[in-house]
Amino acid sequence: MNIDDKLTQIRIDLNKHEADSMSPYATLSHQGIRRFEDNQIESGYRQSFSLDVDRILHSLAYTRYIDKTQVFYLIQNDHITHRILHVQLVSKASRTIGRFLGLNEDLIEAIALGHDIGHAPFGHDGERYLTELCRANGIGGFHHNIQSVQFLDTVERKGKGWNLCLQTLDGILCHDGEIHNQQLEPDEDKSFEKLENEISLKKNSPHINLVPMTLEGCVVRMADTISYIGRDLEDAIRLNIIQRKDIPKKASALLGDTNGTIVYRLVTDVIKNSYQKNTIAFSSEISNALVCLKQFNIENIYQNPKIKKHSTIIKNLFTVLFERFLNDIEKGNHTSVIFTSFLKDMAPEYLSSHTQAEIVRDFIAGMTDQYFLRQFPVEMRPKRIEFAD
Secondary structure (H helix, E strand, O other): OOHHHHHHHHHHHHHHHHHHHOOOOOOOHHHOOOOOOOHHHHOOOOOHHHHHHHHHHOOHHHHHHHHOEOOOOOEOOOOOOEHHHHHHHHHHHHHHHHHHHOOOHHHHHHHHHHOOOOOOOOHHHHHHHHHHHHHHOOOOOOOHHHHHHHHHHHHHHHHOOOOOOHHHHHHHHOOOOOOOOOEEOOOOOOOHHHHHHHHHHHHHOOOOOOOOOOHHHHHHHHHHHHHHHHHHHHHHHHOOOOOHHHOOHHHHHHHOOOHHHHHHHHHHHHHHHHOOOOOEEOOHHHHHHHHHHHHHHHHHHHOOHHHOOOHHHHHHHHHHHHHHHHHHHHHOOOOOHHHHHHOOOOOHHHHHHOOHHHHHHHHHHOOOHHHHHOOOOHHHOOOOEOOOO
């Protein structure tokens, strides 16, 4: 047996080990479903979801996480969470849960690392501004979870996509951390056709609750909230936007008042209430405390005018940029950066299947905060907000 055959045999043995050792509710690597046949899986030694992790890590969109807003943008402080750290925290928390529940950690990691890859510059504010522009141009609302699938499945590799597994893309689409669920049970009957239908449904009905097809996807969805809720509190306290004593006692009595304690208690509660079950769940008491804490964050952090100082300027810049690039495409201005950077060498399949407004949406959504601002002269860019460090 040559070395390639030996490596392939190791993959086969690893797949068998999964079947013997994982939970009966886990998604096994050999169950990974792709749109197209993939020689790297058929002839290689890596397992399906492990390969998805590698492809996401090596995507250009993943590289741009480094300068994507989590909550606070244009803040002069080096210790505030950016999107790159958030997805790593989600990956760690969800893999911890998955390990104790006997689930597929490779699939969990792929979903966690890819779940926010479609976020626009300037976080959820940027998402709202882009939604208005997309709707005005007849292409439906903008949703970062849909855009994450769009990047990985359609835009990356110059329009060829990464041919990721259905289970990975589904988990990314359904992560929806803004919707609270005490309990999630997988919606197992899915296909690529249903994935496309759910994307269309979500565009037209933003508040619809899409449920992941795997228990691993359900874990990541819960871990998304677990990872940001306490971290956002710490960032806000660091910036003196709130004080620790402001955290409601109804929440802190059960969850604690530091990020470390909050994460530990939420993770532990999920493990205890999901062990050997085909559901991922919080206890009712912890779930209620988490709802209370989320509402506190919304009112005192996410909607706080102290961090919205430049929101009007940023919104106007989104409008200017969208109209500029739309005009460049319509007039065939090939000196524009949308041609020289984004559309250069783009696959014909992408060009023929996307409207001009969809192309502009994809280009702007993929920008980092600083790249977005560099599209404007210095005098048009908002100044950073200074908080005490």
